[in-house]
Amino acid sequence: MPVIDEDAPGAIPPERPMPIQVAAPAYKGIVVDTRYEPATSLLTHIEGASWTVNYYSQVLGKDNALSSQNLNRPAAYQGYKRILGFEFKVTTPLNTNQDPQTKNFSTTGQANVYPCGLIPNEGDCFVADVGDGREAVFEITNSEKRSFLLDGAYVVDYKLLDYAEQDNRLADLTIKTVETYQFDRASLQNGQKALIQYDDYNVLQKLRGYYAEMVDFYFSRFVSQDRRTLILPGQKYIIYDPFLTGAVLKMFRDENHPSIKYIHELNVFEDDNYDTATVWTALLKKRRKELVGGMREVGLVSVRAFSANPVMNSVRYSGVEYVVYPKDPNKSEDYRRRDLSKTMAPWSIQLPPSRLTNLVDIVNISELNGLPEFDAPAVHPSSAPTYVFSPAFYDATNPGQSALELAFQAYLDDKAYNMKLLQQLCVSYTSWAPLEQFYQMPFLMKILQHAMGRI
Amino acid sequence: MPMIKLPIPETTESVTRPVMLDVLRQIMQLTGISNKTNITYFGDLERSKQLNSAIGETDKDDPNTFAHNDKVSIEVAENYYSDLVVNDAVERPENLLIFQDAPLSIVMKPMYKQMEATITIKYRTQNENQAIQWRDYVKSRITQKRELYLHNVSYAFGIPEECLYILRELHALRENVAGFGEDFDTYFANHRTPKMTVLSNLSGSAKLWAVPETQTRIQGWFDWGEAPEKSTRDGDGGTYTVSFSYQFRYARPSEIFMAYPIVVHNQVIPKKLREELLEDHNDIEKTYAMTSRIFRSFEGAVWSDQQRQDFGFSVPRFDEFWPRMVPNNTRRMLTVLFTLDPENPRLFMNVATIKGRQFDPDILEYMRAEREYLPKSSMSAIHFGLYKNDFLIDADPLPFMIDENLNVLGKLSLNYRVQHHLRISLFIDWQSLRGGALQRLQDHGRAAIKMLLAIDPSLKDRGLLPVLIDDNFVSKTSLLIAIHNLRPVISPTASGPNGLMQTVQTLFVESDRL
Numbered sequence: 001m002p003v004i005d006e007d008a009p010g011a012i013p014p015e016r017p018m019p020i021q022v023a024a025p026a027y028k029g030i031v032v033d034t035r036y037e038p039a040t041s042l043l044t045h046i047e048g049a050s051w052t053v054n055y056y057s058q059v060l061g062k063d064n065a066l067s068s069q070n071l072n073r074p075a076a077y078q079g080y081k082r083i084l085g086f087e088f089k090v091t092t093p094l095n096t097n098q099d100p101q102t103k104n105f106s107t108t109g110q111a112n113v114y115p116c117g118l119i120p121n122e123g124d125c126f127v128a129d130v131g132d133g134r135e136a137v138f139e140i141t142n143s144e145k146r147s148f149l150l151d152g153a154y155v156v157d158y159k160l161l162d163y164a165e166q167d168n169r170l171a172d173l174t175i176k177t178v179e180t181y182q183f184d185r186a187s188l189q190n191g192q193k194a195l196i197q198y199d200d201y202n203v204l205q206k207l208r209g210y211y212a213e214m215v216d217f218y219f220s221r222f223v224s225q226d227r228r229t230l231i232l233p234g235q236k237y238i239i240y241d242p243f244l245t246g247a248v249l250k251m252f253r254d255e256n257h258p259s260i261k262y263i264h265e266l267n268v269f270e271d272d273n274y275d276t277a278t279v280w281t282a283l284l285k286k287r288r289k290e291l292v293g294g295m296r297e298v299g300l301v302s303v304r305a306f307s308a309n310p311v312m313n314s315v316r317y318s319g320v321e322y323v324v325y326p327k328d329p330n331k332s333e334d335y336r337r338r339d340l341s342k343t344m345a346p347w348s349i350q351l352p353p354s355r356l357t358n359l360v361d362i363v364n365i366s367e368l369n370g371l372p373e374f375d376a377p378a379v380h381p382s383s384a385p386t387y388v389f390s391p392a393f394y395d396a397t398n399p400g401q402s403a404l405e406l407a408f409q410a411y412l413d414d415k416a417y418n419m420k421l422l423q424q425l426c427v428s429y430t431s432w433a434p435l436e437q438f439y440q441m442p443f444l445m446k447i448l449q450h451a452m453g454r455i
Numbered sequence: 456m457p458m459i460k461l462p463i464p465e466t467t468e469s470v471t472r473p474v475m476l477d478v479l480r481q482i483m484q485l486t487g488i489s490n491k492t493n494i495t496y497f498g499d500l501e502r503s504k505q506l507n508s509a510i511g512e513t514d515k516d517d518p519n520t521f522a523h524n525d526k527v528s529i530e531v532a533e534n535y536y537s538d539l540v541v542n543d544a545v546e547r548p549e550n551l552l553i554f555q556d557a558p559l560s561i562v563m564k565p566m567y568k569q570m571e572a573t574i575t576i577k578y579r580t581q582n583e584n585q586a587i588q589w590r591d592y593v594k595s596r597i598t599q600k601r602e603l604y605l606h607n608v609s610y611a612f613g614i615p616e617e618c619l620y621i622l623r624e625l626h627a628l629r630e631n632v633a634g635f636g637e638d639f640d641t642y643f644a645n646h647r648t649p650k651m652t653v654l655s656n657l658s659g660s661a662k663l664w665a666v667p668e669t670q671t672r673i674q675g676w677f678d679w680g681e682a683p684e685k686s687t688r689d690g691d692g693g694t695y696t697v698s699f700s701y702q703f704r705y706a707r708p709s710e711i712f713m714a715y716p717i718v719v720h721n722q723v724i725p726k727k728l729r730e731e732l733l734e735d736h737n738d739i740e741k742t743y744a745m746t747s748r749i750f751r752s753f754e755g756a757v758w759s760d761q762q763r764q765d766f767g768f769s770v771p772r773f774d775e776f777w778p779r780m781v782p783n784n785t786r787r788m789l790t791v792l793f794t795l796d797p798e799n800p801r802l803f804m805n806v807a808t809i810k811g812r813q814f815d816p817d818i819l820e821y822m823r824a825e826r827e828y829l830p831k832s833s834m835s836a837i838h839f840g841l842y843k844n845d846f847l848i849d850a851d852p853l854p855f856m857i858d859e860n861l862n863v864l865g866k867l868s869l870n871y872r873v874q875h876h877l878r879i880s881l882f883i884d885w886q887s888l889r890g891g892a893l894q895r896l897q898d899h900g901r902a903a904i905k906m907l908l909a910i911d912p913s914l915k916d917r918g919l920l921p922v923l924i925d926d927n928f929v930s931k932t933s934l935l936i937a938i939h940n941l942r943p944v945i946s947p948t949a950s951g952p953n954g955l956m957q958t959v960q961t962l963f964v965e966s967d968r969l
Contacts, residue, residue: 063472066497
């Protein structure tokens with residue numbers, strides 16, 4: 001004890017009582033709205049003509065100073081973050097002067113920069129097309145934030161340094177690139193981050209392509225022009241599913257596909273049993289609780305069981321013969337008491353065969369080797385006994401679920417998607433059987449939307 | 456041996472800025488400036504970076520700076536320290552090696568420049584009170600005699616890529632013939648300083664070998680006398696500013712010195728790694744004006760590289776062989792760098808047919824007659840010495856023999872891993888010749904006269920040259936008279952009484968009034 005231990009933390013002074021407050025606590029006279037206005041709301045107000053450049057932003061530590069591109073400086077000491085396809089909003093186009101004495105050209109310009117996570121600094125470089133089929137390297141000579149608010153656009157002045165040739169500045173910039181991003185204006189407009197890691201961006205672009213194809217595929221195939229709604233494919237009778245049609249109409253807008261405007265929801269809502277939690281409500285609300293105690297099984301009910309009152313514009317006169325009807329709806333007490341359950345038809349939804357193969361073995365196994373779900377089938381049949389998905393999905397047991405079901409579980413739990421698997425599903429859906437396409441593609445499309453938003 | 460000096464690829468970011476900020480932070484701590492104070496130290500663009508644009512600066516609560524907060528701005532002036540301007544070590548042994556392959560004589564070492572740095576510091580305080588408190592604190596330190604500080608500065612200097620390129624080429628040659636079976640990484644790791652490390656950028660894609668160092672006990676001092684000046688009000692917002700400067704000296708690494716051999720494992724290094732052919736002064740016929748001829752007498756005292764070449768020739772011309780030891784009283788005629796022919800490793804060369812250089816036929820004839828005495832010092836007027844790297848191979852047992860066609864044939868098998876030279880020299884102290892050498896010289900009168908003239912050209916003017924009898928014979932008396940009157944030109948390669956000590960150059964000027 002008497003020898004002082006160098007490493008000991010030292011004595012802790014005893015806690016003192018709260019000091020007496022002489023002045024009154026600060027009087028808050030004005031209510032401050034602390035709501036944070038995100039940068040994207042500025043987007044529409046940024047003026048200038050768009051100019052797409054590849055931007056090289058200096059990677060700086062706290063003690064580093066700004067520096068021009070220094071060709072003799074080793075790459076370990078000077079690094080750049082490369083942003084491909086960055087958009088400048090040019091306010092002063094390139095202005096060229098030739099010095100009469102030295103005959104040197106001086107080319108300068110000015111542009112606005114979106115508040116998108118990139119903060120321009122003096123000494124940053126960018127490579128852009130200069131108009132005669134050549135690219136040039138420019139340097140930012142001045143960077144000024146236009147607002148003292150949290151997010152502000154920047155205005156930059158720049159100067160042309162040299163043509164971008166592989167043996168000089170461009171090669172040096174390439175060597176000194178630490179990481180590559182892609183500027184994505186669509187994400188910026190959606191309020192998402194606009195600088196996307198280049199590898200992720202490639203995935204995103206692929207998913208966007210798949211998504212567009214899928215929308216086109218789905219609506220050109222399953223919209224019935226005759227009945228002006230979505231009809232279950234490959235059935236003996238004309239069957240309508242009010243759950244699916246309602247959800248799909250909520251997910252898409254008319255401008256997504258020309259056929260969407262033909263889809264009408266048929267009126268079945270005189271029957272309270274339709275007001276139940278289903279996989280569709282779980283999908284739209286992105287809520288796992290919707291599945292707990294929610295509807296699992298469906299049957300078919302003839303349209304004749306619905307109202308015959310022509311004023312109601314009921315499904316009865318729509319030209320549809322059967323309607324998908326919940327077998328085990330979860331109902332409020334009110335609904336339970338006035339039970340209006342209808343008599344089910346003795347047959348159920350049929351399973352038409354795929355035009356290509358018979359459902360399984362659609363996924364190229366070798367590409368998925370080593371992944372956790374590589375041996376799962378892409379989809380399970382959407383017929384009996386459970387609605388849309390297999391019983392394993394409803395019980396959340398694994399193994400037994402299909403790849404899409406697992407992806408949907410990940411969607412509900414906000415877990416990371418297995419991108420490889422997702423891409424496989426996007427490739428293989430064309431060979432699913434029609435009924436699985438009809439029922440399960442909306443899920444895949446929603447999951448894709450979600451995955452794209454998360455990149 | 457090529458010796459090159461390559462600039463360290465980067466010193467601003469790697470040395471100067473870290474050193475200045477190290478010193479500044481130590482000063483801030485010592486004078487009681489909060490370490491949270493914003494520091495402004497401009498780079499080549501003389502602009503501050505935008506807030507939150509550096510790594511780790513993502514403080515959303517502090518999106519802007521204003522001109523009314525605490526701040527330290529510095530400006531740095533760095534100059535060579537004039538008192539030590541000629542003291543920087545280049546080739547001389549001074550700085551520690553960072554790479555050494557002793558058997559091949561490859562070395563790398565840093566060179567430093569002695570720098571005198573002045574940091575001009577501008578300290579802005581948020582209010583007057585803070586300025587007064589800071590000044591009082593500094594005053595107390597001065598009272599305690601604590602205005603002189605010792606600093607430690609840390610930095611890392613990079614190795615130029617050219618050095619590593621050369622090293623890779625040399626390593627490839629080393630492994631090509633009589634190799635050790637070592638890959639480059641192992642070779643480099645075994646011969647470099649263990650301090651050496653690899654720097655990289657954030658993604659690890661760009662790498663640079665570097666040597667980290669810490670210089671300690673660097674003394675620095677403030678420019679003020681009894682106390683810093685009073686702070687002055689600085690515009691609006693109640694801020695006060697004071698300026699002062701701080702000085703210190705340190706050694707800034709500037710270049711890497713590298714030396715390597717011309718022959719690696721019996722192979723001449725590629726042309727791109729060698730210097731241009733040296734200009735051989737003996738190949739130029741020189742005339743002098745009177746003054747420059749007089750000054751030329753002093754030239755011998757300077758051991759310049761050109762001077763070294765002044766006596767005799769080297770083959771090849773880019774060889775700068777400079778042996779550590781030579782037999783007493785010999786003057787170089789020719790040094791030949793040679794490699795071994797794997798087909799016939801015993802045959803070193805033919806002295807009569809060396810490419811580019813030709814001996815006088817009389818001398819060749821003399822050599823042919825003397826061939827068994829040539830390897831033995833003072834047994835003949837000409838001496839052949841075999842060198843292994845810089846060292847003369849002992850003449851007992853004889854390492855080589857010379858046949859009647861003047862082929863030099865090895866008696867020992869030589870090592871492929873070392874450099875070999877044959878030095879052919881003229882023995883200049885003929886009074887010390889022994890073993891019947893003089894009698895044999897009498898029989899080669901023409902050669903003897905030519906050699907005497909080479910040792911002392913003034914013999915001719917003084918009329919002391921021996922006279923030829925019977926075409927190729929000189930009398931013993933005339934030969935001895937010439938030998939007694941020899942006044943050899945001073946040779947830097949000679950040691951002993953005629954040698955020259957390496958010392959401070961002295962210049963005497965004698966003037967006569969006419």
